[in-house]
Amino acid sequence: MDSDKEVTIYDLARKLNISIATVSRALKDDPVVSKKTKKKIADLALEMGYRSNNFARNLRTQRTNTIGVIIPRINSYFMSAVIAGMENVATSEGYNLIISQSSESVEKETANAVTLFNNRVDGLLVSLAYDTDSLTHFEPFIKKKIPLTFFDRTVDQKDSTCIQINNLKAAYEATTHLISQGRRRIVHITAPPKRNVYVDRLQGYKQALADQRIAFRQDYVIVGNLSQEAGADAAAHIRQMKPFPDAVFAANDNCAVACMLALKQMGVRIPEEIAFVGFNNDPVSTVVEPNLTTINYPGYEMGQVAARNLIDRLGGTSGIRPTNTIILRSELIIRESSIGQKTV
Amino acid sequence: MDSDKEVTIYDLARKLNISIATVSRALKDDPVVSKKTKKKIADLALEMGYRSNNFARNLRTQRTNTIGVIIPRINSYFMSAVIAGMENVATSEGYNLIISQSSESVEKETANAVTLFNNRVDGLLVSLAYDTDSLTHFEPFIKKKIPLTFFDRTVDQKDSTCIQINNLKAAYEATTHLISQGRRRIVHITAPPKRNVYVDRLQGYKQALADQRIAFRQDYVIVGNLSQEAGADAAAHIRQMKPFPDAVFAANDNCAVACMLALKQMGVRIPEEIAFVGFNNDPVSTVVEPNLTTINYPGYEMGQVAARNLIDRLGGTSGIRPTNTIILRSELIIRESSIGQKTV
DNA sequence: TCTAAAAATGTAACCGATTACAATTTTTTT
DNA sequence: AAAAAAATTGTAATCGGTTACATTTTTAGA
Structure with a gap:
């Protein structure tokens, strides 16, 4: 019968011989x-x-109930966990x-921002690209007071919230741990600071050394894009x-693992050498x-917290709680790759 | 000046002293x-x-330019690659x-379908949950002629397209490869068929054995949820x-790897034993x-193909090309975990 | 130069909800 | 039972585009 045409509040109103206003209110549970x-209408x-x-x-209503997300790439373990948490x-x-x-x-980040702006998202969750340094592409959001939350790769911006871990502390602990195992010539593989x-991980690394x-030796800092190839390249470099x-x-497990595999291939023993x-x-x-010692970074939780925080700001009686930074707990997980004194 | 209020075509029309119809058309590049x-308006x-x-x-226009996606979970390597391809x-x-x-x-799949239906998505991309067997929750889409495409975990449904690989052939090749290496007592770890x-992978496995x-021995089929735990459980079982x-x-690398690690822990040598x-x-x-022999499953490409196909159907002059199934190429990648004759 | 055809522009209805304000009905108070 | 207060319902404007159809302007042909 009504198989094709959409039913609207007008249809309901007509059938019940009441006004659309009442129908609209009833459906919203006013x-x-x-x-x-209400019962009749429902x-x-x-x-x-x-x-x-x-x-x-x-x-x-001029609201969309839609949240925009901009991330460097979705297909990494960490990021897909974050997205899963947000979706949840x-x-x-x-x-x-x-x-x-x-x-x-x-460029793509900017294009995405424009698209999301035009889609009238109610809020925006962003993890920045490697070399974004100007934030002009987010200004339209700020001007329109559309809440903006940065997570993981954040930036200090007075109108927006940041969700992150204490990278400095995590790196400090990681480095200190290595030193406690008797290591002195510690290389740091990372992305451009x-x-x-x-930046924070490098800082934590430096501080641990200083303490x-x-x-600190600049030539011990190997900068790349943290990909598997970068890991292999780093191995070749380290060998020399x-x-x-x-x-x-290393600032990332994937890269660390690639580097380990390459070094093992060359006959280097881990963690002995x-x-x-x-x-x-x-x-x-x-x-x-050997299993890799690493920093546990709670991606799923970060996604949940970021989404929750943004939604709170959206529903919120404007003006309250301008939380600026939320730090999630992270911790060093010690495994075989870093245990024991050097034996060579 | 205009910092807060949105600019509409009415504003443009008024300023240029022309009608909104012309503005609307100009903006659409009519x-x-x-x-x-056009230039003036732009x-x-x-x-x-x-x-x-x-x-x-x-x-x-009654169109949304939005595509709904329902997947079991996003945070797996394969699925995040698929999503990345779709997004692209x-x-x-x-x-x-x-x-x-x-x-x-x-239940969640059904709830998601309802939400997406109410969001008036133009089309739907679905990879089914393990135990979905009724498709009633997709009927509203079919009735409304909203294109529906299944990928990876598909189901035969006359109104919808399927994007998949030839699972039977892939499994057949994998099993045949093992047999060619002199293996005879081959266990298959998979999810409920x-x-x-x-189903297809099990079929391919059986067929290779038969050929x-x-x-075929039913007790050689270990059914679980293909998680890492399932892999460890399978190892314990195999040991007995x-x-x-x-x-x-195994029907999945993650599970295979967990199983390998558990067996190695027990002192079993791979691939010798x-x-x-x-x-x-x-x-x-x-x-x-050792590196795991596996079937290369092109996730990113599958995402691209699925999205492309759906979008083509959306824009398409209705009725053409009711492609029912698209099979992507997959291939066996042989690595050390399966090479060489048994030495025990 | 005049007229028919083509090109460009305009008018107004429509999509389906929300909501300020007005009107009506029901309940309470005196 | 009448008046006042409370509860309910209705009217109509509004959000910002799209598009069928009507009208005006421009171009081409005789």
Whole structure:
């Protein structure tokens, strides 16, 4: 019968011989409508297969119940866990997520921001690309007071919230741990120190060295893009270094593992000759041999917290709680790759 | 000045003293509008910071430029690669993706379908939960002729397209490869054979055995949820089996790797005592020792193809090309975990 | 130069909800 | 039972576009 045409509040109103205003209110469970009428309307709505039209509502209310997400790339263990956490919270709160990837390019990040802006997202969750340094592409959001939350790769911006871990402390602990195992010539593999996460990790590394009276050497910092290839390249580089380093602290497990595999291939023994600590607690860290010591980085939880925080700000009676930074707990997980004194 | 209020086509029209119809057409690049007027309007739009309101448009056109995605879970290497591929195509075609996870539960899958239906998605991309067997929750889409595409975990449904690989052939090749290496007592670790992917892989496994005149044994099929725990459980189970199996073909790399690690822990040598083949070509397959032989499953490409196909159907002059099934290429990648004759 | 055809622009209805304000009905108070 | 207060329901404007159809302007042909 009504198989094709959408049912609207007009249809319901006509059938019950009441006004659309009452129908609209009843469907929203407005307390001003009597229980009897509400029941009548709800029943008919069900019977006729009514479904509300979000576009009409959004057009009128100027809200979209949509959250935009911009991330470097989705297909990494960490990031997909974050997204899973966000989806979990968003769905349960009636929000939709629009996810877009910047592929580590400022241009794509900008294009994505424009798209999301035009899609009228209610809020934005962002993890920045490697070399984004200007934030002009987020200004339209700030001007329109659209809440903006940075997570993981954050940046200090007075109108926005940051969700992150204490990267400095985590790196400090990782490095201190290596030193406690008798290591002195510790190489740090990381990405260009532009993003907070890499700056802070480098800083933590340096501070740990300083606190243990070990001189920092710039040539011990290997900068790349933290990919598996970068890990292999780092291994080739390390192989040439004299004296041979006795430990590696990498800013990412994937890269650390690739580096380990390459060194093993060359006949280097881990951890006897060179110890390893990674970052993220990616599943590969428990597969590689020896198992990789790493920093547990709670991605799923970070996604949940970021989404929850943003949604709170959206619903919030404007103005309250301008929380600026939320730090999640992270911890060093010690495994075989870094245990024991050097034996060579 | 105009810092807060949104600019609409009415504002543009008033300023230029023309009708909103012309403005609307010009912004859509309708050929019926003269180049001169178009330029005038485009310039002013830019100057005034006009942005089109999708809700008004969607309300009127009854299209949303949004694609719904339902997947078991996003945080696996394979699935995040699929999503990345979809995002890539969707964004470049001006579509948004709404992603929701079923967490392998029919109830959540149903709830997600309802949500996406109410969000008026233009099309739907689905990979089914383990134990979904009724498709009633997709009927509203079919009735409304909203294109529905299944990928990976598909189901035969006359109105919808399926994107998959030839699981039977892949499993056949994997099993045949093991047999060619002299293995005879081959265990198959998989999920309950409800979903096509597991049914077909089991079938391919059986067929390969049959073709090589090896008797199929039901007790050689270990059914679980393919998680890492399931892999460890399978290892414990295998350890008890007499005679000891000489090969394992697992329907998923993660599970295979967990099983390998557990067996290694028990002192079993791989591949000498027991060979392994996995499925998916997950990065861990090149980290575990020995490296895992596996089936390369092109996730990113599958995501691209699925999105492309759906978008084509959306834009398409209805009725053409009711492609029913698209098979992507997959291939066996032979690594150390399955090479060489048994030496025990 | 005049007229028919083509090109460009305009008018107004429509998509489906929300909500301020007005009107009506019901309940309470006196 | 009448008046006042409370509860309910209705009217109509509004959100910002799209598009069928009507009208005006421009171009081409005779």
